[in-house]
Amino acid sequence: MSNKAIICQDLTKQFGAFKAVDHISFEVEQGEIFGFLGANGAGKTTAMRMLCGLSFPTSGKATVAGFDVYHQQEKIKANIGYMSQKFSLYENLTVTENIEFYGGVYGLSRTEIKKRGGDMIDMLGLSQSAKKLVGELPLGWKQKLSFSVAIFHRPKIVFLDEPTGGVDPLTRRQFWDLIYSAAADGITVFVTTHYMDEAEYCNRISIMVDGRVEALDTPTQLKHSFQAQTMDEVFYQLARRAQRTAD
Amino acid sequence: MKRLGFILQKEFRQIFRDRTILAMMFMLPIIQMVILPLAANFEVKNINVAFVDHDHSTYSRRLMDKIASSGYFRIVGYEQGYREALYLVEKNEADVILEIPQGFERNLVREGSQQVNMTVDAINGTKSSIGGGYLTAVLGDFNSSLDVITRMPQNTADLKAPPIEVTWSDWFNPRKEYKYYMVPGILVLLLTMIGGFITALNIVKEKEIGTIEQINVTPIKKWQFILGKLIPFWIVGMIVFTVGLTVMYVVYGIFPKGSIAVLYLFGAVYLVALLGFGLLISTFSDTQLQAMFVAFFFMMIFTLMSGFFTSIDSMPPWARQISVLTPVTHFIAVVRLIVLKGSGLEHVRMELYYLIGFALLLNGLAIYNYRKTS
Ligand SMILES: Nc1ncnc2c1ncn2[C@@H]1O[C@H](COP(=O)(O)OP(=O)(O)OP(=O)(O)O)[C@@H](O)[C@H]1O
Numbered sequence: 001m002s003n004k005a006i007i008c009q010d011l012t013k014q015f016g017a018f019k020a021v022d023h024i025s026f027e028v029e030q031g032e033i034f035g036f037l038g039a040n041g042a043g044k045t046t047a048m049r050m051l052c053g054l055s056f057p058t059s060g061k062a063t064v065a066g067f068d069v070y071h072q073q074e075k076i077k078a079n080i081g082y083m084s085q086k087f088s089l090y091e092n093l094t095v096t097e098n099i100e101f102y103g104g105v106y107g108l109s110r111t112e113i114k115k116r117g118g119d120m121i122d123m124l125g126l127s128q129s130a131k132k133l134v135g136e137l138p139l140g141w142k143q144k145l146s147f148s149v150a151i152f153h154r155p156k157i158v159f160l161d162e163p164t165g166g167v168d169p170l171t172r173r174q175f176w177d178l179i180y181s182a183a184a185d186g187i188t189v190f191v192t193t194h195y196m197d198e199a200e201y202c203n204r205i206s207i208m209v210d211g212r213v214e215a216l217d218t219p220t221q222l223k224h225s226f227q228a229q230t231m232d233e234v235f236y237q238l239a240r241r242a243q244r245t246a247d
Numbered sequence: 248m249k250r251l252g253f254i255l256q257k258e259f260r261q262i263f264r265d266r267t268i269l270a271m272m273f274m275l276p277i278i279q280m281v282i283l284p285l286a287a288n289f290e291v292k293n294i295n296v297a298f299v300d301h302d303h304s305t306y307s308r309r310l311m312d313k314i315a316s317s318g319y320f321r322i323v324g325y326e327q328g329y330r331e332a333l334y335l336v337e338k339n340e341a342d343v344i345l346e347i348p349q350g351f352e353r354n355l356v357r358e359g360s361q362q363v364n365m366t367v368d369a370i371n372g373t374k375s376s377i378g379g380g381y382l383t384a385v386l387g388d389f390n391s392s393l394d395v396i397t398r399m400p401q402n403t404a405d406l407k408a409p410p411i412e413v414t415w416s417d418w419f420n421p422r423k424e425y426k427y428y429m430v431p432g433i434l435v436l437l438l439t440m441i442g443g444f445i446t447a448l449n450i451v452k453e454k455e456i457g458t459i460e461q462i463n464v465t466p467i468k469k470w471q472f473i474l475g476k477l478i479p480f481w482i483v484g485m486i487v488f489t490v491g492l493t494v495m496y497v498v499y500g501i502f503p504k505g506s507i508a509v510l511y512l513f514g515a516v517y518l519v520a521l522l523g524f525g526l527l528i529s530t531f532s533d534t535q536l537q538a539m540f541v542a543f544f545f546m547m548i549f550t551l552m553s554g555f556f557t558s559i560d561s562m563p564p565w566a567r568q569i570s571v572l573t574p575v576t577h578f579i580a581v582v583r584l585i586v587l588k589g590s591g592l593e594h595v596r597m598e599l600y601y602l603i604g605f606a607l608l609l610n611g612l613a614i615y616n617y618r619k620t621s
């Protein structure tokens with residue numbers, strides 16, 4: 001078994017004749033914060049769903065936490081956390097109830113859930129709102145809670161699909177503090193974002209254009225090779241080559 | 248197993264927080280079972296009868312008087328011949344023709360048996376066939392040696408349809424009141440609707456808001472997910488069933504003649520089958536609208552074919568076959584048997600096997616068809 005968190009070789013997903021993800025290859029190291037960038041419709045979510053065992057690849061190979069995406073999806077699922085692009089905690093359950101449910105589904109004991117859940121709520125500063133329905137929380141809080149629930153069972157890898165979409169700058173900073181502390185605990189972070197300042201926080205980033213990975217390096221190296229001052233410029237240079245119109 | 252506990256806890260929290268489900272659990276059975284029997288009252292009065300009396304005897308006159316005074320019939324004509332009477336049917340003035348042959352009185356007195364002909368208008372099926380049934384009952388009351396031959400022409404011009412014997416089985420419905428027949432049926436329909444829709448809509452709603460994706464990315468087992476949905480809604484269904492039975496007793500004074508335990512046994516198995524059906528639908532649908540349409544489509548077939556509206560005996564063979572293949576048919580039959588006739592488990596054992604079969608099949612298909620990875 002390799003010590004890479006994710007290995008991806010020519011991974012492809014086709015919807016009919018349309019190649020949403022087109023032969024992407026990359027590797028993610030353990031403990032790394034890997035930024036997965038690309039314009040709307042580039043294929044980020046589609047690629048991520050394959051890696052999480054939510055959808056079958058059309059072709060290519062990939063392992064996540066050492067498990068094969070075709071045959072060992074349930075093993076992958078036990079070892080990862082996933083925060084989807086669409087908010088998907090239960091809005092009609094309270095903060096505590098959501099934590100309890102997901103903790104239980106991932107096989108934690110009630111005592112563990114109680115202890116760790118309490119710590120987590122304190123750390124998020126949600127003690128006042130623990131008994132509130134999640135639907136009543138502001139978006140920034142929801143997203144932070146959602147992330148914390150995704151890593152509550154201490155997965156090896158966490159997949160975050162645009163976790164900070166629509167969130168204010170201050171909360172985004174707090175969110176990234178959470179990501180850093182998860183990475184410090186050894187959790188590999190695979191994150192998509194449309195914010196270039198966030199891209200700078202990543203150890204390495206890949207940029208997808210029309211289903212293909214067109215660039216992959218550290219932010220510093222990327223700026224260097226594209227002779228750009230900012231990540232914005234790098235992204236712009238790549239993204240304008242896109243044929244695909246975002247839908 | 249521990250995981251299932253967490254799933255159930257979550258479902259119960261959501262159910263008991265949802266006012267619509269709570270209202271549905273208690274109000275729906277009460278409202279449906281009070282209102283529907285009024286609307287679906289098939290009791291027929293004012294059945295229009297045309298007489299064709301070829302005998303002109305005291306006896307034939309006495310028979311016609313008896314029919315006229317029974318309260319259910321309106322005499323629309325004393326015709327010379329069958330053709331003239333049929334003309335009344337064609338004009339939609341008569342529902343039933345009773346033809347008394349020549350020698351009616353003589354044969355009854357001398358030989359102790361006689362045949363009369365009854366023709367029933369097949370267009371207004373319900374009214375006429377019930378009317379025909381009533382008429383047969385009155386005739387039997389008049390003289391048990393009467394042999395009633397019924398014809399039911401496809402169209403009124405076709406008189407070659409073979410005579411069939413009318414069987415009017417109201418002996419387990421002693422007061423001949425329609426509600427005794429309808430109310431248990433409505434209870435079944437209620438359970439059918441709830442079972443068929445509730446799981447389908449619930450799961451598809453999770454698909455729509457995206458929470459199912461969050462579930463599918465966890466190491467939850469398929470059977471855990473399915474049981475996690477099945478058990479809470481099964482309990483909801485059993486509560487509805489109980490409320491329904493209570494309404495049946497309190498409002499209509501109908502208390503099951505047979506064993507309540509057997510009734511609950513059937514209700515329990517039936518609900519599992521119907522919930523499985525809903526689960527199966529949810530695996531095929533992406534939106535609540537789709538699920539509604541598919542569920543509704545099958546619910547219509549199920550109820551129309553179930554013997555609730557039309558007697559299964561009067562269905563053509565192909566329809567009867569579909570009827571046998573729907574769980575509703577079996578449950579309606581059983582509930583009527585247990586509630587009205589007092590049948591015991593030994594009489595309805597086959598139906599139980601049928602329902603268990605349906606339950607296993609539908610839930611098995613649902614588990615098989617549920618995909619955590621698309
Ligand atoms: N189930 C599907 N069937 C057909 N086409 C699909 C399906 N899912 C995604 N696509 C298409 O694949 C392409 C990539 O979609 P994807 O959601 O992966 O993009 P994305 O990079 O996540 O975009 P965004 O930044 O908007 O989230 C899009 O053109 C989308 O319409």
Ligand SMILES: [Mg+2]
Pocket residue numbers: 044045046085161
């Ligand atoms: Mg996306």
